Amino acid sequence: MTGIKTHHILKIKIMDNTELSLIREFAPQLKINSKLGQAWIIILITGFIIGLFGLYWQIHKGHVVTGMRDYVVWGVYIVNFIFFMGLSYAGALIAGSLHLMKTAWSKPIMRMAEILTVVSLMIGPLFIILCIGRLDRLYYLFIFGRIQSPITWDVIAITTDLIGCIIFLYLALIPDMAILRDSDEFKDNSWRKKLYRILALGYQDTPEFNKILNRSKNIMAAIIIAIAIIVYSVLAWIFSVTLQPGWHSAIFGPYFVIAAVYSGTGVLIIVMWLYRKIYHLEAYITKEHFVKVGVLLLILAAFFGYFTFSEYLTKWYGSEKNDSFLIDRLFSDYFWMFIISNYAGVIIPLVIIGFPNLRTINSITFAAIICVIALWFNRYLIVVPTLETPFLPIQDSRPEFLNYSSTWVEWSTTLGGTALFCLLFTLASKFVPIIEVYGNKAKNGIPKSDNPIT
Amino acid sequence: MARKNKKSKNSRRNFLNSSMLLGTSALLLPEVMSSCKKPDDKVKVLTQEGKLVEVNKDEITHCHGASREESREGIPNRKFVMVIDLSKCRNARKCVDLCQEAHHLLPGQEFIRVYLMQRSEKSAPYWFPKPCFHCNNPLCASVCPVGATYKRSDGIVLVDNERCIGCKFCMTGCPYNARIFIWEKLEVGHDEENEKIEYSPETGIPHREGTVAKCDFCPDMIRQKKLPHCVTACPMGVIYFGDINEDSVTNGEETVSFSELIKNNDGYRYLETLGTDPSVYYLPATARLFPFEQGLENKDEEIIDRYKNAPYFKNKNNG
DSSP: OHHHHHHHHHHHHHSOHHHHHHHHHHGGGGSOOSHHHHHHHHHHHHHHHHHHHHHHHHHHHOGGGSSOOSSSOOOHHHHHHHHHHHHHHHHHHHHHHHHHTTOSTTHHHHHHHHHHHHHHHHHHHHHHHHTOSOGGGTTHHHHSOOTTSHHHHHHHHHHHHHHHHHHHHHHHHHHHHHHHHHSSSSOTTSHHHHHHHHHTTTOOSSHHHHHHHHHHHHHHHHHHHHHHHHHHHHHHHHHHTSOOTTTOOTTHHHHHHHHHHHHHHHHHHHHHHHHHHHTTOTTTSOHHHHHHHHHHHHHHHHHHHHHHHHHHHHHHHHTOHHHHHHHHHHTTTTHHHHIIIIIIHHHHHHHHHHSGGGOOHHHHHHHHHHHHHHHHHHHHHHHHHHHHSOSSOOOSSOGGGTSOOOOHHHHHHHHHHHHHHHHHHHHHHHHSOSSOOTTOOSTTTSOOOOOOOO | OHHHHHSOHHHHHHHHHHHHHHHHOTTHHHHHHHHHHSTTOEEEEEOTTSOEEEEEGGGOSOOOOOOTTGGGTOOTTOOEEEEEETTTOOOOOHHHHHHHHHTTOOTTOOSSEEEEEOSSTTSOOEEEEEOOOOOSSOHHHHHOSSSOEEEOTTSOEEEOTTTOOOOOHHHHHOTTOOEEEOOOSSSGGGSHHHHHSOOOTTTOOSOOTTSEEEOOOOHHHHHTTOOOHHHHHOTTOOEEEEETTTTEEEOSSOEEEHHHHHHHHTOBOTTGGGOOOOSEEEEOOOSOSSOGGGGGTTOOHHHHHTTTTSHHHHHHHHO
């Protein structure tokens, strides 16, 4: 008994005083003890169950219960797929590049970006699975896989990316796991403590350990940046390798990458705002963070607008017949969606963040919300109107095949997926502090607020 | 087939059993195949119970297609081609009907569709039957992640619905929308008797929910030395089918040289610029035999409705 105790004391001594106070501050956040927190979890589980029911219904009745038909064969599911994958790549690019650039200010938001990457990368593929007609044959992708098919590229790329991002997140988590293992916030025999002990891999805050860890993190950061670009380009190629008028475009790869980082940065800002409010992290996540990530959002908004403009300008100006069918459609049936996604989604963030006087934490978050909504619609406009205007304008088909309108099944599974996304994010932030504790000794890292959170 | 069998349930059962045997028993196949050729003949086949029964020859419109493995190969030394003479088409829709019947499709599931085309406002409208083009550079087969759709040596592109995972990538890959998806669980191909038919990609029957299906150039008919259903159904002889290696095509009434037909009538392929290299050729709708309006006469409201978005009516309304 005494042996264990001495061991324990020794460990605590290894920890810096700042870290000790930080872990004391953050530990309550790891417990789901507030009424609000419990209600949130229950709401998310309910949402997820609704989604499961939608999935059951779709399997039970067949895909006929969705709004997808012979022309518009892909609908909201693919839109969600692109959307969630986009969030993930953004997380990877932001976390990876900020890590490599060793920016000091980004420390408090790094973990959010890393968790965002992994969680959305788990959710995204679920939506493409919903789109598969024969789920019972999904394993054919592996036993009969053809490397010539972009779907196979996607399977390989997403799997690689998921593994890479999990490793990167895990490497970043190790020192904090060790701190949690060594702290006395949790009982020695609790499951958490046991798990932290296993996952910390015997890490000690010594120069040798840190050297290995840092080198690994650098390598993984570089790798996930490269993979993220490749994966999102592969996703774009699923569309652009086909001959469809709205998809057969050479800029789709880079366009998708930019759009992905843009929407992901938007979600990161929203996540920062939420955790700052709920966990009272005002001392760690300051206006400076919002402005800096906001400026990144601004640059991406400009790029996104530029790509969107180039894409549609060339289609419209050349007015090839099939392209002009599509453009006509976008500016008639989809007018408001087009305005929201490709005008409001660019101009509002540009104006709000472009003028320093307009920058507040709330206004930047508002711009981010607009960006996220706009980008969801942007994907919808890429997928659905294109399928509605094929080379041979639709004729001699049932009238209900002409236009796509999503059904409750698609929305309930969307709700379920989104709820699962929030749930996994919440649970991740309940397992490890949402702000990296290790090395958080920077000048403003010491808590200014003296209110212990309960 | 389905129509004929409605007359007598027993003979249908026998027929179905016999066709099962055809699929499974390689020994019987040559005998029946040769019997198929003789008109007004009775065919002897073994039932599932082991009885030898006689079936009217004309009840066997479906000698069964090859097995899944065989159907990947294609018929040796053949290269099939189709020529559609647009000047003769008046949207009689017999091709659509018989195709649906033979392939156990429901109304609204079409392997062949008839479009009302008009190239520009000033040009004349015409009817345009559109089957699968069985491209020689098929994007649908390229993008398939599991090899469920494939190009054979005889030029036919088939779908193996026991391999298909239903990702629908081929449907977006096909620039001609030739493919349909089996959305519903309960459709004709799924009734009890159809379940008994041994599946062959050459017939596509029975259909499977959650998979893709499309026009298959009726290789089961070709194996019986018969023409695809759309060719035989057409009262106008619009559709010619044949072998490019033999340089001959036929619409069932006349057999002509493929190259001569194309040369003399300025045959073309639809959307040639896409580089898909289709196996279906069109003869332009010059010197039309019927005014296009005939195509809408005596048609159901539902059918007429299908053309309300056609360029011709749009142009007419705008003008």
